Amino acid sequence: MQVHATIASLRAARAAAGNTIEPAQRVAVVPTMGNLHAGHISLMRQARDHADVVIATIFVNRLQFRPGEDFEKYPRTFAADCAQLEAAGVDHLFAPDEAEMYPQPQTYYVEPPAEQANILDGEFRPGHFRGMATVVLKLLQITQPHAALFGKKDYQQLMVIRNMVADFNLPVKVIGGETVRADDGLALSSRNGYLSAAERLEAPRLFQVLTQVAVAVRAGNLDYKQLEQEAMTELKAHGWLTEYVALRKKLDLQCTPVHDSGLVVLAAARLGSTRLIDNLEV
Numbered sequence: 001m002q003v004h005a006t007i008a009s010l011r012a013a014r015a016a017a018g019n020t021i022e023p024a025q026r027v028a029v030v031p032t033m034g035n036l037h038a039g040h041i042s043l044m045r046q047a048r049d050h051a052d053v054v055i056a057t058i059f060v061n062r063l064q065f066r067p068g069e070d071f072e073k074y075p076r077t078f079a080a081d082c083a084q085l086e087a088a089g090v091d092h093l094f095a096p097d098e099a100e101m102y103p104q105p106q107t108y109y110v111e112p113p114a115e116q117a118n119i120l121d122g123e124f125r126p127g128h129f130r131g132m133a134t135v136v137l138k139l140l141q142i143t144q145p146h147a148a149l150f151g152k153k154d155y156q157q158l159m160v161i162r163n164m165v166a167d168f169n170l171p172v173k174v175i176g177g178e179t180v181r182a183d184d185g186l187a188l189s190s191r192n193g194y195l196s197a198a199e200r201l202e203a204p205r206l207f208q209v210l211t212q213v214a215v216a217v218r219a220g221n222l223d224y225k226q227l228e229q230e231a232m233t234e235l236k237a238h239g240w241l242t243e244y245v246a247l248r249k250k251l252d253l254q255c256t257p258v259h260d261s262g263l264v265v266l267a268a269a270r271l272g273s274t275r276l277i278d279n280l281e282v
Contacts, residue, residue, distance in 0.1 A: 001086045003093045007142050010055075010094045014144055025052040029145040031136060034058040035075035035190040036084050039180035043149045044088040046177055050147040056085050057094040057139055059101060063131030075190055094143065101138065110134045112160050116252060120266060121156050121277065124243050129160050136161055140172055148172050153179040153187050155266055155279040159253055179278075181207070187278045194274040202238060203271055209234055210280040213247065213265045217282050222258040231267070241270040250281060 004010040014027065028051035030043045047054045058081060065071035078095065085093055110133035116122075117129040140148060148165075150158050162174045180188045185207040186200075195203055209231045216227055224247045231245040245267045249256045256263065263282040268275065 001082070001090050001093055003082065003095060005096060006100055007096065010092065010142060011144075013092055014055075026147070027051050027053045027055060027143070027145045028147040028149060029055045029057065029139065029143045030090075030149045031057045031059075031139050033060045033074065033190070034081050035077050035193075036081045037180075037188045037190065039151055039153065039177075039188040041084055041088050042180050043151060043177045044085065044090050046175070047147070047149050048089060050149075050173070050175065051145070053091050054089065055092045055094060055143050055145065056090045057143070059094075059096055059135070059139075061101075061131060061135040062098065063106065063134055064128050065131070066125055066127060069125075070191075070194075075193060094139075101135070106134065108134075110137050110164060112164065115254065116156075116160055116163065119156075120244055120246060120248075120253060121268060124268065129157070132157060133160055133164050137164065137168075140165075140170060145172055147175055149175045149177055151179060152176045152281075153189065153278065155264060156253055159251075163252075185211075187276075189276065191274055191276065196272065199271045199274065203276060205235065205238055205240075206267060206269060206271075206276055206278050207280070209245070210265050210267055210278055213245070214280050214282045217247065217263065217265075224256075224258060235267075235269055239271070243268040243270070243275075247282070 002013060028047035030047050032040050044054060044056060060074050062071055109130055112129050112133055122129050150161060152158060158176050165172050165174050184204040186204045213227045213231050221227060228245045232242045235242045247263055247265050248254060249260060250262045250264045264279050265282060266279040268277045
């Protein structure tokens with residue numbers, strides 16, 4: 001695996017992989033913020049199904065963190081990450097520092113539409129999707145892939161990226177990877193490491209509650225508001241501080257009339273000081 005700290009180095013490797021209209025080799029990229037777990041590695045392996053050359057990126061993007069969030073303490077485990085990526089067969093790792101990605105203050109931003117970026121996670125993390133979309137666009141421009149893979153656990157992120165790629169006519173196929181879970185159902189996340197032992201035992205309840213909502217909808221219960229409220233009440237009873245439990249349309253995460261189909265139930269809640277998100281397609 002070749003490791004690149006600069007855009008020039010990565011672009012030179014990218015050009016060598018083929019950068020013509022019909023290249024001999026197809027390229028896939030998997031952007032990450034590092035502290036890799038089995039969910040990330042699953043995406044790396046899936047990328048091989050779509051490309052001859054797999055590029056991973058590691059960059060903790062300051063633009064998508066609000067003041068007071070965990071940018072400074074976000075786990076950085078570069079050596080362990082490199083070992084996992086090499087074992088997974090990744091060809092290139094792009095791991096720039098902030099000076100490389102933002103040599104001067106970023107003045108141009110991707111502004112996702114408010115109806116997509118200011119709901120759900122965006123309501124509780126203002127500006128998050130603006131910063132995320134901006135860095136993803138930069139990474140896609142730098143790596144010039146044919147395919148880009150993102151996990152479905154960050155469902156709203158995936159939706160924003162798909163719509164951004166479509167609106168800007170980027171020649172990239174966006175692929176969503178299924179959420180990888182621990183044996184007890186907890187979605188794998190870099191932030192799970194913040195949980196205490198007692199919190200880790202309680203954490204699977206988030207997925208259990210989402211499963212209950214999905215099962216009820218599949219059985220014909222169309223009282224979405226009541227189902228959402230019952231889920232939030234159960235979480236609160238077990239010590240969670242719930243931000244939202246919401247049944248939405250998969251396409252754009254807008255509220256849906258009860259007769260609609262193609263739904264996903266999403267949740268965000270805090271367990272102690274740790275914020276967890278999860279979702280389940282219905």
